[in-house]
Amino acid sequence: MSALPACTAVLPGVLCSQADILLYLAPSLAVAFLFWMLSSAHPAFFLLTAPGTLCHELAHFGVGLLTNAEPTKISLFPRRKGKLWELGSCTFSNLRWYNAAPSALAPLLILLLPLGVAAWRTRPGWQFAPIDLALAVLLAPQYLSFWPSPVDWRLAARSWPWLLVLALGGALYLWHDSLFRLVINL
Numbered sequence: 001m002s003a004l005p006a007c008t009a010v011l012p013g014v015l016c017s018q019a020d021i022l023l024y025l026a027p028s029l030a031v032a033f034l035f036w037m038l039s040s041a042h043p044a045f046f047l048l049t050a051p052g053t054l055c056h057e058l059a060h061f062g063v064g065l066l067t068n069a070e071p072t073k074i075s076l077f078p079r080r081k082g083k084l085w086e087l088g089s090c091t092f093s094n095l096r097w098y099n100a101a102p103s104a105l106a107p108l109l110i111l112l113l114p115l116g117v118a119a120w121r122t123r124p125g126w127q128f129a130p131i132d133l134a135l136a137v138l139l140a141p142q143y144l145s146f147w148p149s150p151v152d153w154r155l156a157a158r159s160w161p162w163l164l165v166l167a168l169g170g171a172l173y174l175w176h177d178s179l180f181r182l183v184i185n186l
Contacts, residue, residue, distance in 0.1 A: 020122040024132070025114055031140035039144075046078050046087060052141030053078075053087040056107045060090035060152075063106035067099035101159030110146040114139045 035048040046053075057074050064071040069092040078087045092103060117135060148156070 020126070021115065021118040024118040024122050024126075025139075027133070028114060028136040028139040029143060031136050032143040035140055036144055046085065049087065049141050049144050050076075051138065052110075052143075052145030055110050055113065055142060056145040057088040057090050059106040059109055060103060063109070064090065064092050064099070064103040067102050068094060069096075069099045069103040070094035071103075095155065095158065097159050097161050099159075101156040101162055104152040104155035105148050107146050107148050107152070110142050113142050 035045075038045040039049050054076055057076060061071045061074050063069075071090055072093045073089075073091045075089045078085050080086075095103065117139060121132060121135070
């Protein structure tokens with residue numbers, strides 16, 4: 001039995017067809033876990049997560065610019081807020097219902113960075129090289145920073161009208177055949 005049919009017996013076919021990419025990303029996921037353990041052990045290890053914080057806040061800032069949320073301040077220096085540390089922040093002056101969710105949930109786009117690097121490095125004929133170790137270390141903080149913070153999720157809730165648009169779009173996609181037949185029969 002070859003590897004692909006064996007894989008599809010256990011996992012969805014989409015995951016099995018991207019096995020090279022998933023294999024390439026495994027070391028960076030392991031390094032991310034190590035960085036997470038070290039950064040929770042002592043605040044000085046925030047330097048390990050600094051590239052991820054930079055990407056997180058730049059994602060907010062960039063999408064805020066594109067959606068007219070008017071970012072006013074970006075901070076990349078950690079500061080203590082009670083018992084927790086805030087590693088960075090980005091503030092907006094024009095957050096409205098139409099741009100709150102894209103601006104607040106922009107860090108989810110960070111996952112495209114490791115996926116893009118993995119797709120680039122695993123083109124046909126790829127071999128693991130020393131540069132891939134360096135890339136694993138550079139990609140690791142991205143896994144720790146892509147998830148929006150609780151404040152980001154609260155800000156994204158201002159865009160509740162988008163849920164109606166998405167629900168309508170989903171309903172049209174699911175029932176487009178039935179709607180088409182209904183319109184033709186009228």
